[in-house]
Structure formats: C-alpha cells, structure tokens
Amino acid sequence: MSRIPPLxxxxxxxxxxxxxxxxxxQCRGTCGTKHDKDGGRCPAVHGTYQTRHGRSWVRLLAAPADPAALxxxxxxxxxxxxxxxxAWCQHCHDATRRAADKAPNTAPAAVPDSLFDL
Known part of the structure; x- marks a missing residue:
C-alpha cells in the first residue's frame, strides 16, 4: 500500500x-497541439501571463508524466x-486527460479467481 505524503x-x-x-x-504534443513554434514543447512558463487558451496566469501543476496515468x-x-x-499547464493537462479518457483501455482484463481448475 502506498503512502500519501503530507502536504x-x-x-x-x-x-x-x-x-x-x-x-x-513539459507537454510535447500529447494535448493535441504540436507546439511547432516552440521546438515541440509547450511554451507555457509558470507565473507568466498567457494570451492563448483563455488569457490567464500560468500555474503549472505536477501530474503523472504518462498520459494513461492521468x-x-x-x-x-x-x-x-x-x-x-x-510539469503541466492547465490547458495541456486537461486536453491530454480528455484524450486519455477517450482512448481504449489497454490494460489486460483481470482473470477472475476460480474455485476449480478447468
């Protein structure tokens, strides 16, 4: 069992x-945007003001790097x-999570325990 760290x-x-x-x-296009103008990586920098995606302050969050883990x-x-x-900006995080939610579940189906060997 994993322990959730204190705040x-x-x-x-x-x-x-x-x-x-x-x-x-750190998004490199999993959000659906290629980020071509910025060398393939999202240009959002924490604490700056962005005019794209809603004109707001950029507040990066730490979230799973693997899109499926979102x-x-x-x-x-x-x-x-x-x-x-x-590190994810809100736009890339939300878009990547939505894409992961739409992707088919690739986890193998759990094999149920059986009472008898067949």
Missing amino acids: GDQQGLWQAVLAAASGRC RLPPHKAAALPKRELA
Missing part, C-alpha cells in the same frame, strides 16, 4: 518537479514518485 512533502515535490522542468510545461484516482496519482511526474 508539506507535496509542496516540496511540486517544487522539485517544476525545477526539473525549468518552470516550463486516469489514476487522485489518491494514487498523489503517491507517485517524482520520476513519474511532469
């Missing part, structure tokens, strides 16, 4: 993820280690 630990984890990302969204329940996503997290 103080989560703040430190968020800061570590942002530092590893140099304060910039479907995890919040308590499981919160327990992921730093190496499995990435």
Whole structure:
C-alpha cells in the first residue's frame, strides 16, 4: 500500500518537479497541439501571463508524466514518485486527460479467481 505524503512533502515535490522542468510545461504534443513554434514543447512558463487558451496566469501543476496515468484516482496519482511526474499547464493537462479518457483501455482484463481448475 502506498503512502500519501503530507502536504508539506507535496509542496516540496511540486517544487522539485517544476525545477526539473525549468518552470516550463513539459507537454510535447500529447494535448493535441504540436507546439511547432516552440521546438515541440509547450511554451507555457509558470507565473507568466498567457494570451492563448483563455488569457490567464500560468500555474503549472505536477501530474503523472504518462498520459494513461492521468486516469489514476487522485489518491494514487498523489503517491507517485517524482520520476513519474511532469510539469503541466492547465490547458495541456486537461486536453491530454480528455484524450486519455477517450482512448481504449489497454490494460489486460483481470482473470477472475476460480474455485476449480478447468
């Protein structure tokens, strides 16, 4: 069973993820945007004002790097280690999560336990 870190630990984890990302969204097109003008990576930088996607302040969040893992329940996503997290702007995170929700479930079906060997 994984342990959910206390809020103080989560703040430190968020800061570590942002530092590893140099304060910039790490999306490379999983949101459906190619980010061609920016070398293939989202240009959103934490704390800056963006005019695209709703004209607002960019607040990056630390979330699973693997788009399929964005479907995890919040308590499981919160327990992921730093190496499995990435910095996401709200637009890229939401678009990638919606795409993951629409993708077919690729997990193998669980084999039910049986009382007898067949």
